[in-house]
Amino acid sequence: MTIQHHVSDELLLAYASGSLAEGWSIAVATHLALCPTCRRRLDFMEHAGGEMLEMACDEVVDDTSWNAMKARIEATEAADPAIDSTKAPPRAASSKDVVIPEPLRSYLGGDLAALKWKALGRGAYHIPIATADGESMVRLLKIPAGKPVPEHSHGGRELTLVLRGSFRDGDALFRRGDLEEADETLQHQPIATPDEDCVCLAVTDAPLKFRSRLLRLIQPMLGI
Known part of the structure; x- marks a missing residue:
């Protein structure tokens, strides 16, 4: 299993700092269970965060701190052949x-x-x-093989983590362990690949915005 779509630096940093709400944390933690590369990234962030706390002083941290840390993460990944999903240890x-x-x-x-x-x-x-964060909506989805999800946009953020099967979104293929991050700028229609049903974990913080008028009418009954 080679994971191609990883959790973003910003989201992983929020998870590492403990500031991520429960629903988002479930998605990130489940991705981490499947992705050795992102577990290494998390370890690096936690280690770097510990060093920053030890060296903390009363100085005001400027806006370039996150960019500097991100550059260190990218440099470490490029320099360390172990941080390669094709050579990563088993999940x-x-x-x-x-x-x-x-x-x-x-x-x-x-x-x-x-x-x-x-x-x-x-x-x-x-x-x-069910979660207790009062912010996110979390659900497991099963989409029939070869079938599309109704075309939609978003009122906020959406995370979709593939657990079985795969789906295509435009030119991108998402397979087991891959995580797709979407926001209100994206309108799309993911399609399950024809080999098997696609099972995904989906987390949102606002109802989907379906293009179909019929789906918009029955949306309250579906709870999505």
Whole structure:
């Protein structure tokens, strides 16, 4: 498994600092369970953050600090051949039969075979996941093989993490472990690849904005 689409530096830094809300943290933590490269990036950020705290003083930190840290991360990744997803060690979940890694599995109460899906229509299913952050909406989605998600834009941020199967969004292919970040500037229609159903974790902070008038009418009933 070679992961091509990783969590952004900004989002990973917020996770490392503990400032990320629960729903977003679930997505990032689950991606980290599947992605050795991002676990190394997280380790580096936490180590660098510890060094910065030790050297902290009363000086006002200027706006270039984050850019300097980002440059150090990129330089470290370029210089260290170990930070290469093609040479990375196995993912945290050792069993090949495990589809949903921790911490997501604990939220769902089991792995994929044990889940009870709710129909969304047109062969799609979902499982809402409760959180206490009052900010995010988290759900597991199952999109039929070869079928598109209805075209939509966003009222805020959306994270989509692939757990099984794959989908295409424009020219980009997202497979197991890949994380797509979207915002209000993006209107798209992801399509599950035809080989198998695509199972994804989706996190949003606002309802989707569907292009279809019919979907907009029934959206409150669907809860998406």
